[in-house]
Amino acid sequence: MKRLGKTDVTISAIGLGGMPMSLSSRPRESQSIEVIHRALDIGVTLIDTADSYCKNESDKHHNERLIHKALVQYKGDVSNVIVATKGGLMRPNGGWTRNGNPDHLRKTIRESFEALGGSKPIDIWQYHSPDSKYTIEESLAPVKEAVKEGLIRFVGVSNFSVEQIKRARDVVGIVSVQNQYNPWYRQPEFDGVLEYCEKEGLTFLPWSPLGGSSRVRNLEDIGAIAQLAKEKSVSVYNIVLAWLMAKSPCVVPIPGASKVSSIEDSVRAVDVKLSAEEVARIDDATKE
Template sequence: METKQLGNTGIFVSAIGLGGMPMSIANRPAESQSIAVIHRALDLGITFIDTADSYCLDESDKHHNEKLIHKALTSYNGDISQVVVATKGGLMRPNGSWGRNGSPEHLRQTIRESYEALGSEKPIDVWQYHAPDPNYTIAQSLAPVKEAVDAGLIRFVGVSNFSVEQIKQARDVVDIVSVQNQYSPWERQPEIDGVLKYCQQEGLTFLPWSPFGGSRRHANLADIPAIAQLAKSKGVSVYNIVLAWLRSQSPAILPIPGASKISSIEDSARAADVTLSHEEVQQINRAT
């Protein structure tokens, strides 16, 4: 598996990551299946796993995905010394819905809980503020994060769903290595709002969430002629084409497609070997 540097950390991770969310939300697979998926990802050389405290069914199930990933890593027979787990905090799951909570008290508590869920044997590799809460300033919400870094609970910090100005505010409080915003052939905001350009200029890793456009787009990728034709001509899946398109947009991008089946993560890993020409990229741009 090709590798790339995580931000300016000097640490290299796989060029394709694994998103853990599908293993812990509604309609999630059996735990044994999820662990098998994570083990297969590790076999394929994937060393970057993205999770969150809110990848769960509801508040009573909080930290489910983090605990699952920790269980999978500790039961893996191979080398996990290079694996980086990036988690997030700041979203709530009351009755299965989603809501923001940037309260310093809450973030201080959930960081400690994430640290414990991930094994409490080493600092959290990457902790990301999941989404800014308008009830608190960026500085207020990130103050306990800086405290956790200083206390050895967190190694690196990232942000998610942030604008360029919000990223700059965050960097005034604590060093930032990554930004995770929505980005797909149908959600192009990072190109328009300057976040992708800023990440590339500043050496920050950009993690595109929902790379296949969400459940509605995911099911209809093959209906887009430009994507379907490129997939057929290259002998790969439509998902490979989308991941290759994302990687072509900027060297800062590290896709983190979710998976809950072994076949899915095997397919995503193959995308690391797919390249698109400038004209092929433009074909997708025009089609979407």
């Protein structure tokens, strides 16, 4: 378990990313619910979603509704489950565009609140990606309002630089930062975001920790990762997740899953320990 930011809330050291369950290649709903239930069975208490995890605009909030349905149907205790959602991206014709319009964010926050059950505040609401048409202060104003209204409990940001995080924190309290981070994209190590999160006590959630659907198959081609997986008798995915967690205690990976076997494998990474020398081997193999 890890602490969420500087709050008194704890979350599992590895979360479940919901996106693969709601895109155009989504599995049948019963399979997705089975995945979520299995994740809960094995101790996952953080589920990451977004209003834009859907096929297109007509399908908005699909993943949030799916997660809520799975939680309602779960036979066990879900009182400690934290659902982190996001808003600020649109899905016109299946594409991805930014929308930081305060009126849109105000509307989508309320829609997310309803999609997630409408009975308690959204655990974590994250501004999905800054929109250059609006200042961060303008876009986060309705978020601050929603916290006061009781629609949102905690706030996070996604795809933000250090400077943007600082500006966001001047508007509203921030507990988490979700930026891309994987063996092919190590920018958070070099742009100061990871260091800033660790210093300031913010949880860092790497999105696409295994490289996304286009790259995940290529992990076997990275010699150091494949060799370490063989040496430790674990999957290459375990090695990558363990490498990310070894980078900083504030890192909580959120690998996506649409199969039970995928989340079962991801969770095993918490038991994989990498030495400083092994981390360095992966670093050397993944230099740009």
